[in-house]
Amino acid sequence: xxxxxxxxxxxxxxxxxxxxxxxxxxxxxxxxxxxxxxxxxxxxxxxxxxxxxxxxxxxxxxxxxxxxxxxxxxxxxxxxxxxxxxxxxxxxxxxxxxxxxxxxxxxxxxxxxxxxxxxxxxxxxxxxxxxxxxxxxxxxxxxxxxxxxxxxxxxxxxxxxxxxxxxxxxxxxxxxxxxxxxxxxxxxxxxxxxxxxxxxxxxxxxxxxxxxxxxxxxxxxxxxxxxxxxxxxxxxxxxxxxxxxxxxxxxxxxxxxxxxxxxxxxxxxxxxxxxxxxxxxxxxxxxxxxxxxxxxxxxxxxxxxxxxxxxxxxxxxxxxxxxxxxxxxxxxxxxxxxxxxxxxxxxxxxxxxxxxxxxxxxxxxxxxxxxxxxxxxxxxxxxxxxxxxxxxxxxxxxxxxxxxxxxxxxxxxxxxxxxxxxxxxxxxxxxxxxxxxxxxxxxxx
Amino acid sequence: xxxxxxxxxxxxxxxxxxxxxxxxxxxxxxxxxxxxxxxxxxxxxxxxxxxxxxxxxxxxxxxxxxxxxxxxxxxxxxxxxxxxxxxxxxxxxxxxxxxxxxxxxxxxxxxxxxxxxxxxxxxxxxxxxxxxxxxxxxxxxxxxxxxxxxxxxxxxxxxxxxxxxxxxxxxxxxxxxxxxxxxxxxxxxxxxxxxxxxxxxxxxxxxxxxxxxxxxxxxxxxxxxxxxxxxxxxxxxxxxxxxxxxxxxxxxxxxxxxxxxxxxxxxxxxxxxxxxxxxxxxxxxxxxxxxxxxxxxxxxxxxxxxxxxxxxxxxxxxxxxxxxx
Numbered sequence: 001x002x003x004x005x006x007x008x009x010x011x012x013x014x015x016x017x018x019x020x021x022x023x024x025x026x027x028x029x030x031x032x033x034x035x036x037x038x039x040x041x042x043x044x045x046x047x048x049x050x051x052x053x054x055x056x057x058x059x060x061x062x063x064x065x066x067x068x069x070x071x072x073x074x075x076x077x078x079x080x081x082x083x084x085x086x087x088x089x090x091x092x093x094x095x096x097x098x099x100x101x102x103x104x105x106x107x108x109x110x111x112x113x114x115x116x117x118x119x120x121x122x123x124x125x126x127x128x129x130x131x132x133x134x135x136x137x138x139x140x141x142x143x144x145x146x147x148x149x150x151x152x153x154x155x156x157x158x159x160x161x162x163x164x165x166x167x168x169x170x171x172x173x174x175x176x177x178x179x180x181x182x183x184x185x186x187x188x189x190x191x192x193x194x195x196x197x198x199x200x201x202x203x204x205x206x207x208x209x210x211x212x213x214x215x216x217x218x219x220x221x222x223x224x225x226x227x228x229x230x231x232x233x234x235x236x237x238x239x240x241x242x243x244x245x246x247x248x249x250x251x252x253x254x255x256x257x258x259x260x261x262x263x264x265x266x267x268x269x270x271x272x273x274x275x276x277x278x279x280x281x282x283x284x285x286x287x288x289x290x291x292x293x294x295x296x297x298x299x300x301x302x303x304x305x306x307x308x309x310x311x312x313x314x315x316x317x318x319x320x321x322x323x324x325x326x327x328x329x330x331x332x333x334x335x336x337x338x339x340x341x342x343x344x345x346x347x348x349x350x351x352x353x354x355x356x357x358x359x360x361x362x363x364x365x366x367x368x369x370x371x372x373x374x375x376x377x378x379x380x381x382x383x384x385x386x387x388x389x390x391x392x393x394x395x396x397x398x399x400x401x402x403x404x405x406x407x408x409x410x411x412x413x414x415x416x417x418x419x420x421x422x423x424x425x426x427x428x429x430x431x432x433x434x435x436x437x438x439x440x441x442x443x444x445x
Numbered sequence: 446x447x448x449x450x451x452x453x454x455x456x457x458x459x460x461x462x463x464x465x466x467x468x469x470x471x472x473x474x475x476x477x478x479x480x481x482x483x484x485x486x487x488x489x490x491x492x493x494x495x496x497x498x499x500x501x502x503x504x505x506x507x508x509x510x511x512x513x514x515x516x517x518x519x520x521x522x523x524x525x526x527x528x529x530x531x532x533x534x535x536x537x538x539x540x541x542x543x544x545x546x547x548x549x550x551x552x553x554x555x556x557x558x559x560x561x562x563x564x565x566x567x568x569x570x571x572x573x574x575x576x577x578x579x580x581x582x583x584x585x586x587x588x589x590x591x592x593x594x595x596x597x598x599x600x601x602x603x604x605x606x607x608x609x610x611x612x613x614x615x616x617x618x619x620x621x622x623x624x625x626x627x628x629x630x631x632x633x634x635x636x637x638x639x640x641x642x643x644x645x646x647x648x649x650x651x652x653x654x655x656x657x658x659x660x661x662x663x664x665x666x667x668x669x670x671x672x673x674x675x676x677x678x679x680x681x682x683x684x685x686x687x688x689x690x691x692x693x694x695x696x697x698x699x700x701x702x703x704x705x706x707x708x709x710x711x712x713x714x715x716x717x718x719x720x721x722x723x724x725x726x727x728x729x730x731x732x733x734x735x736x737x738x739x740x741x742x743x744x745x746x747x748x749x750x751x752x753x754x755x756x757x758x759x760x761x762x763x764x765x766x767x768x769x770x
Contacts, residue, residue: 053703053704053705054699054703054704054705055698055704055705056698056699056704056707057698057699057703057704063703066703067699067700067702067703070700070702070703071472071475071476071700071702074472074702075468075472077488077490077497077499078468078471078484078488078499078500079468080488080489080490080499081489081548081552081642081643081645082489082642082643082645083549083552083640083641083642083643084640084641084642084643085640085641086638086639086640086641089641158487160643161486161487161489161499162487162489162492163489163492163643164492166641166643167643169530173530173531174530174531174533174538192530192538192541192542192650193545193641193642193643193644194643195466195643195644195645195646195647195650196466196486196500196501196643196644196645196646197457197466197501197523197645197646197647198527198530198647200457200459200464200466200501200523201457201459201523201524201526201527201647202527204459204460204462205459205460205461205524210460210461211459211460211461211462211464211485211503215485218485218486218487219495222487222492222493222494222495223493223494223495224493355688356506356668403688405686405687405688405689406483406503406505406686407482407483407484407485407503407686408483408685408686408688408689410688410689
């Protein structure tokens with residue numbers, strides 16, 4: 001009897017329609033990985049459909065089998081080793097003391113390195129690659145003048161984790177070998193590879209790298225973005241140039257016209273049309289007496305409420321924001337050409353928030369300080385000019401909040417929207433001319 | 446897979462977070478103790494996606510606490526444990542390196558075997574295509590050149606596929622060279638060098654930290670929602686962090702690998718004033734995604750009891766659903 005039930009369950013395996021869902025939202029069935037057979041057949045490397053799930057546990061053998069198969073598949077996938085082909089192996093060495101400071105004597109293990117050569121290397125870098133090869137160093141690492149590439153902790157950990165870098169313990173920690181000094185090759189052979197565990201232990205927590213920051217870094221890196229640290233990375237550097245009193249001016253008073261000839265002409269015409277201007281609102285109708293020749297005029301006079309104009313806010317020093325609401329990563333799309341020595345303006349700016357430390361939503365001052373620290377990025381382009389809602393969504397300044405909840409990351413885009421700048425009455429679809437026949441609308445042809 | 450690792454399982458305390466690096470521990474805790482955690486690492490075999498992730502596994506402090514309270518796990522300060530690297534004897538190091546090398550050689554051999562199989566199969570395919578091409582030649586001489594070109598394409602298709610985009614894994618380079626050697630006709634592979642191996646955990650190089658219980662760190666600090674977490678966990682629910690779904694925890698009736706979640710869970714203190722809107726929002730949210738909105742908490746405050754464990758016993762839960770009337 002139970003068998004009959006199970007057969008019925010077996011029969012209905014595949015649902016007909018699959019709505020588009022964010023696959024990373026849910027726990028994935030690792031059995032799908034087995035179908036991916038990436039070693040033999042790369043043509044099926046597209047991501048699999050998600051597995052079918054049951055509503056609740058039942059005591060059937062079938063369900064137990066499927067679950068155990070899923071778990072086995074997960075076990076196998078996670079147990080996959082990180083191997084390095086000797087031909088392509090890139091070896092790096094962990095340097096707990098960081099790059100040698102310019103004038104000082106170099107720490108123990110890199111006796112071969114001449115001092116005063118790590119000038120361009122970030123002091124937070126702590127892993128160096130003596131003979132860099134491969135594609136990864138195009139967007140990561142900083143070379144000192146000797147051609148040795150120094151990696152920041154997040155870069156080194158990411159590369160190790162994806163199996164592209166073999167980091168070794170320095171002999172200063174593990175102790176020297178009996179092999180005579182100088183034969184570097186021999187030393188490399190006898191140095192101990194760092195485990196994933198050791199790499200996390202040594203690299204997380206170094207130079208402000210929290211696990212949350214690393215999670216965000218690696219999840220973006222995996223899907224192809226290039227990332228660099230923003231000036232706000234270091235929480236202790238705070239600059240206080242008080243711009244707060246300026247931000248009040250961002251509220252535009254109604255009826256203010258822009259400068260320029262058009263503005264002046266406009267105000268003259270307004271004055272001609274309507275000599276008794278709205279100054280008499282207390283006594284009379286809001287739009288004043290007089291002849292109203294078009295709707296635009298009337299609407300303009302109805303715009304009584306002050307509105308926020310993001311273009312008028314002063315740009316704030318990015319260091320004048322308080323953690324965690326400050327930009328710590330600059331992110332570049334894969335299509336953006338990157339030159340490590342002269343980074344272009346980033347495509348995205350990211351602030352990382354740990355939900356266990358920051359349990360409340362940002363306050364308005366925090367959020368506006370964060371937005372003010374990003375440069376003005378008004379909507380542009382043909383598509384934006386055409387579509388108002390695209391413009392509204394894009395906003396005038398924007399920043400991305402990466403909210404990390406115990407390893408689960410959500411990305412939120414926050415933009416400074418200027419509704420006041422969208423004059424609906426000036427749009428193409430609204431009657432602008434003199435009033436003609438009430439609400440009558442032309443039939444669409 | 447059904448093995449039980451040595452208890453208690455060491456949970457790595459790294460820079461304020463709780464991590465697991467041992468695959469056996471991860472599988473065991475999932476199977477026997479309903480602890481899932483969140484995988485946060487890159488899978489080396491498919492590193493360019495975010496859907497399937499690998500080790501390490503991040504545990505919520507609540508999860509770590511539940512395990513420590515059950516004496517299944519202990520918290521180990523990894524930074525201190527890795528100081529042990531300084532005191533390894535040279536003999537240990539050499540032994541460890543030898544172990545790694547033999548692992549690497551094993552991996553090389555397995556890959557070579559797999560490659561041989563692949564090569565045989567693709568050679569077979571090419572032969573079939575060639576046979577087809579010959580048949581076509583016999584039938585229609587004019588098409589012969591095109592058929593040969595097809596066969597040529599088939600021969601190079603494997604390498605073309607591996608070259609598509611970036612190499613997907615460390616083996617990609619290997620595959621390429623294999624297809625190259627096939628096309629050039631040298632069928633005997635050169636004696637392989639051992640693969641380099643990056644181990645996942647630092648043991649057995651370091652002494653297993655469980656051996657010295659003096660090194661255990663104190664129990665993890667937990668948020669006020671811990672009693673509700675522990676209560677649901679003790680009832681067999683699997684719990685995941687839930688902020689992305691608009692709640693504190695998502696509760697699954699079984700392993701999330703297999704089952705959809707049933708509840709979006711929010712914890713509250715017993716005498717905590719709540720905004721009615723929050724309850725309405727939670728109810729709407731839960732009903733909208735076919736789950737129940739579960740609201741619960743202990744009836745005692747922290748200052749009224751000796752330990753968190755006493756609070757767990759007093760937990761009451763309520764589920765709120767939009768009724769279809």
